[in-house]
Amino acid sequence: MSKAGRKALEEAVDSGNPELELQDKHIVKIEDLPGLFSMEHVTRLTLSHNRLVSLPPAIANLANLEILNLFDNHLEELPVAISSLNKLRILNVGMNRLDTLPRGFGSFPVLEVLDFTYNNISEETLPGNFFMLESLRALYMGDNDFEVLSPEIKNFKNLQILVVRENDLVDLPREIGELARLRELHVQGNRLQVLPPEIGNLDLQSSKSCLRLDSNPWVPMIADQLLLGTSHVLEMLRNQSYKFVYQRHLQTNAQYPPKNREAKERKISRVKPQLA
Template sequence: MVGVVVCSSVSSIKALWETRIKRGREEEEQRRTTSRGGTTGRLSVRVWEDRAVLARLKEKLQMEDGRLVLRIEQEEWKILPGCLIQFIQAQEWQIHRTGLLKIPRFISSFQNLLVLDLSRNAVAEVPKQIGTLTRLRELLLSYNRIQFVPEELSGCESLERLELAMNPNLNELPDQLRTLTRLQYLDLSMNDFSLLPDCVVAMPGLEWLDMGGNRLQRLPDDIHRMEKLHTLWLQRNELEKLPVNISRMASLDTLVLSSNRLTDIPSLMEDMTNLRFVNFRDNPLTMDVTLPPRKKVAEDDEDDREMFGREFMQMYIQEARKRSYAVLNMHCVNQIDEDSADK
């Protein structure tokens, strides 16, 4: 009887153990099925979201003047999604007032880009990958938070226009940018520059430069190296004098110097025959010069006369020369009197 009982007990235990193993396997399989279902669910949601984003972006693509343009304005896009890479055929980005925080590194995939306009956002950094865009002609990043421009930007060999205005903490540019031989238009206004960057002076094709609203205290003596420059904006800086070589800028026809600390005008500027527009308004110039009134001048002509300031500049230089001669003559007379008294 004892042996039977033991055998019965062992059989019961074995059956119970097999039942538990079977149940455990079923539970594990159920968990796996549930897990797969959850992952699939998450993937489905993600795919759906990506498709929704793609659909939104596709609506922002339009043909303008023969170019495929991505235009996003006054919508919140702090980060550009990776699915944007599906539109690498785009030739122009116009993304404004979106709160965009950074330029994506996958920008290097957009080799057809001719214009990259991300002005009026919150971009704080220009990625090194920007330098791979060898066809890019215009890079517009004004009104952002950029503090640093990478030397790799020099790789944008086709760049003709660069706007970096109103990035208040920007105060230097890498010297490598001097190799941007096709750059014609450069806007560095309302930043924190205390000196005109050497690379800017060395840019061979530069024609238009705005450095207004910075902290410039002086201009480089070799400023005349900017042989093609025809427009120079220097308003609202801290300039106290102008280098003599500014008179050797033969192509310069527009020069704005209002709201600086200039006390004099170099006499050699009188020979700048190509200078059409000049403005010395709101400077503490040593002499007060008033232009003589004109007879029967139309109102528009009078406004032009006030605005251009070339006549004022010439009259100032002439008056300064007269006073210098008068002082010199007075000194000579006094010297003669002193010599006579000594004899």
């Protein structure tokens, strides 16, 4: 760890500051931060832009932690103990090398924002209780390896932002239409050909809403309306002619567009770090 990192940690210990900012301090091991896990008063811990390869179970000692930012590290897994942080509201583990989330991950009682953008996670590697995170307001899971989303996503009753761009999605569950509070939906850069008609029931047309659909191999009916704007797509989803097209598409078991495997293999999250 750099001298600047040690100085920042020492100052936090001396001042009793509940917000500990240790981003971009060349930290490779948490063990390089002596006394960190005894700082129970800390409510915000920022360790982004470092070179951490692991997170010890002792992270659970920070019982008052509300915000944990681990963006842009070399983490390949998270400890099961992380879900013991009962006050955690915001967790950012984006831009790492995670293939899975730990068992019991869905037991955070007040987690509102979860960001695991740009990792290697898929529907097969989510823990069984993931969809019990009913307090979630924003879920960022773009640039991963999802091909489908579970219908259990309907359990996220408080979700306002859902970002699943740049995955391998070939289908969206109709249950997304049950997310009454959803105001942002980002599905660009997938393998989607159709949208469930239920998405047309969501409030995604107001000035404070956002719907991103570009860079998908849509059926002509959607592609044509998208040229006119997303509001035209939403209106089309509500009409009977589209519902017929949607049902026919499902029944014919249309062939899915191929994956862009070459692009996936070039991802930084696939490359093992070279540590000094």
